[in-house]
Amino acid sequence: SYELTQPPSVSVSPGQTTRITCSGDALPNQYAYWYQQKPGQAPVVVIKKDSERPSGIPERFSGSSSGTTVTLTISGVQAEDEADYYCQSADSSGTYVVFGGGTKLTVL
Amino acid sequence: HLQLQESGPGLVKPSETLSLTCTVSGGSISSSNYYWGWIRQPPGKGLEWIGSIYYSGSTYYNPSLKSRVTISVDTSKNQFSLRLTSMTAADTAVYYCARHPTDSRQNLNDAVDIWGQGTMVTVSS
Numbered sequence: 418s419y420e421l422t423q424p425p426s427v428s429v430s431p432g433q434t435t436r437i438t439c440s441g442d443a444l445p446n447q448y449a450y451w452y453q454q455k456p457g458q459a460p461v462v463v464i465k466k467d468s469e470r471p472s473g474i475p476e477r478f479s480g481s482s483s484g485t486t487v488t489l490t491i492s493g494v495q496a497e498d499e500a501d502y503y504c505q506s507a508d509s510s511g512t513y514v515v516f517g518g519g520t521k522l523t524v525l
Numbered sequence: 526h527l528q529l530q531e532s533g534p535g536l537v538k539p540s541e542t543l544s545l546t547c548t549v550s551g552g553s554i555s556s557s558n559y560y561w562g563w564i565r566q567p568p569g570k571g572l573e574w575i576g577s578i579y580y581s582g583s584t585y586y587n588p589s590l591k592s593r594v595t596i597s598v599d600t601s602k603n604q605f606s607l608r609l610t611s612m613t614a615a616d617t618a619v620y621y622c623a624r625h626p627t628d629s630r631q632n633l634n635d636a637v638d639i640w641g642q643g644t645m646v647t648v649s650s
Contacts, residue, residue, distance in 0.1 A: 507634035
């Protein structure tokens, strides 16, 4: 079955920039979405269609795509950004939605 | 504004069938612009898409769960439901119902824009 691969964890100091990657064979043909999830809460989408930032999401969140990898970049990380981040996409046929395994972002 | 609310048992015995319902309020489930789906998250683990349904009844399922899953829609009640058979401890999770947009081609891959609050389901005898 199709999988999206994310690093399990990343850590960053406040004010620094961090990048979280998500790799999958179908990503050149399928959009990716990024969610932020804090403990006890439902996920919130922070990036749509590879690089679109929904209204209400801070400008420090950005997304990009290159080949089979999409990247979530958080510039000027703040303590409140500490959370789990998940990518979402679909297989090449578009009939199977898949989530990455998630990346725990720790703000030091 | 539109809200989703899951309902169903919090405890299921091994080998039994889980039945959950999601009630849509503040809007119609019969919109051509959305899929209605189920997503789960085991304690301390990641998100897993279970499946989605269009108001017309078209369904898409996670291949790893397909043999055990049925998602149905009742437009008269503005509800959609999940049925998962042969439950095991591995199915213990928070189950979310969710809405995700689609386009004129009924593209399945779009971001969830509305989530239910989630309901914890534990599989135990």
